[in-house]
Amino acid sequence: MSIIHEESVRGGSMFRDINADDEDSQPTEIESMCMNCHEDGMTRLLLSKIPFFKEVIVSSFRCDHCHWSNTEIQSAGRIQDQGIRYTVKIRSKPDLDREVVRSDSAITKIPELDFEAPAYTQKGSLSTIEGLLDRAVTALQQDQAVRRADFPDLALQIDEFVNKLQKLKLVEEEFTLIIEDPSGNSFVENPVAPQKDEAMTVTHFTRTVDQDAQLGLYPENELEEEKTENNLEAMRGEVLKFKTNCPECNVPASTNMKLVQIPHFKEVIIMATNCDDCGHRTNEVKSGGATEELGTKITLHVTDASDMSRDLLKSETCGILIPELEFELGMAAVGGKFTTLEGLLTNIKDLIVSKNPFLCGDSSTSDRSEKLQQFGAKIDRIMAGEMDVHIILDDPAGNSYIQNVYAPDPDPELTIEKYTRTYEQNEDLGLNDMKTEGYAETE
Structure with a gap:
């Protein structure tokens, strides 16, 4: 709310083009807990607009206690109607400077190396193609010391693959970078925009049912079924209480009732009555389903x-x-x-x-x-x-x-x-x- 208020006072848009010379494009600072040492650190949020693309939220965290830092980017828009696939031919070193927005749901591929970074394995990022390669190298080199001690053959294979990734930054040979995002919220810069980029192909595609499910999108009838399931799940986790009379002394008492799923069988209803007056206790189980045919x-x-x-x-x-x-x-x-x-x-x-x-x-x-x-x-x-x-x-x-x-x-x-x-x-x-x-x- 404070961000909206400040932008309204300045009379500008909430989302500004990325520009180092724009004095108004100052990040909002929020004190937050460091997930590494659990001390207080600082998160900076910047609402930005990427030219020829859309609005994004850039967040950066740094802890002065343990010096741990993290950056992340999230789309400020909705999930698009179609997924998007960028296929870029990297032919020279300047191509490595293209800006890239990679959302959480995006898959990164380099066919020449048979390399693939699956969706949801990394947080969203705002980087360059060279930055993506560096991030892949960093991820692969993590825990290499342990692997060299426990699995030397595997560590050697990873070292060889890391060398191939690092060699790509020299662009001695042409290679292909593919970013496929079912949400449609990833982006690769066109350096000659608004003209056509001859080195890049952009394809829109219809998501599969599995991709919709990964993004949390369901048809309306499935949403109704999910709502029913959620209601049942809430009932399973909740103890219902209603007024009744004690079967022993007939004094007003309360009965607790809960729906329980028995594994590999069916649902049952457990009912328990406690009388505070005479101390009588009773419990009973009722079947949650119909009478079986047999x-x-x-x-x-x-x-x-x-x-x-x-x-x-x-x-x-x-x-x-x-x-x-x-x-x-x-x-x-x-x-x-x-x-x-x-x-x-x-x-x-x-x-x-x-x-x-x-x-x-x-x-x-x-x-x-x-x-x-x-x-x-x-x-x-x-x-x-x-x-x-x-x-x-x-x-x-x-x-x-x-x-x-x-x-x-x-x-x-x-x-x-x-x-x-x-x-x-x-x-x-x-x-x-x-x-x-x-x-x-x-x-």
């Missing part, structure tokens, strides 16, 4: 204690079976859970042993209590990896999951079967009476 039966062969750390999603419609213990738990017993296998077994043990009302008071019998204690001991042995068992999750809705630790490769201890639901299972899920088409009745 049911899913997941069988995990537990062979090691490390299996206890596998992530596990048990939906509210899923039953649990452990054939070796002759144990089966119905779908609604422990509700929806997103936990580990150890966490699920701990919940089962708490439900059967610790929180079982038939082990308390007059309803408790010694035989029943002993059997349940033995069952709890077996659960402990499974969690310790001392029992070889199979854990089966049978979910007619197809919304349960056990982590494949070998993903994306198959897990030798994990079997997933898809099956067609029975009429009774569809009835339990409320699908038999669900009508999704043909609402309008014809007379």
Whole structure:
């Protein structure tokens, strides 16, 4: 804003032609942090206009503490409708003095040396053709001391290539410089402008889809899809909170809800309610998608204690079976859970042993209590990896999951079967009476 104000006071344009004799073309100085030593340095900004080209912003930074400096140039205009390609024949030393504006997205090529500097590997620069060659030499010579110690053959090849680049500055032979910029914001000076430059060819081209994507340009329909994805991504990173009543004491409480993406599976909704009045806490997992067309039966062969750390999603419609213990738990017993296998077994043990009302008071019998204690001991042995068992999750809705630790490769201890639901299972899920088409009745 200060730049605009100063230029308005002087009555001139914000962007002035590059001219060393123009006293009004003074840079704006901004104190900023040095990225090398983290002390305060000085950044100078100059809004300039290159003749026969366009407006640019030249920035220069210098740190008086570590003496690190950096220069950069950015286009002050928009991305052009077409990309641009400059092909220049360098025939004599004066050709090396041509001014060059190279944006971040530009590719620099020298076909005679099979040399290419890819896009986005260097910051934008305002230089000459000789300056581009010097900058390439400097980049290649960086870390050469380390390469000579660790990779002497590679260092020797780079030294030979650097010599070829330096030899180009002598212009003993004609060579070609190509600058290709999809954004259309690069520039090579025409020293005879406005006349035609016989040594330079300028070509405009239509960008490819990949080049548009690199520049952040998308068709409108893709922008809408991206906006939807961004909204979903924001929801995934945000915890939503809404008012509810405690299921234990019915006092007003709050429920937290978050959308979570399970790798190699689907999205789920995790809900947790905490009551500040009675201290009751509950959490539940809901599937973020629709009921699958087929049911899913997941069988995990537990062979090691490390299996206890596998992530596990048990939906509210899923039953649990452990054939070796002759144990089966119905779908609604422990509700929806997103936990580990150890966490699920701990919940089962708490439900059967610790929180079982038939082990308390007059309803408790010694035989029943002993059997349940033995069952709890077996659960402990499974969690310790001392029992070889199979854990089966049978979910007619197809919304349960056990982590494949070998993903994306198959897990030798994990079997997933898809099956067609029975009429009774569809009835339990409320699908038999669900009508999704043909609402309008014809007379």
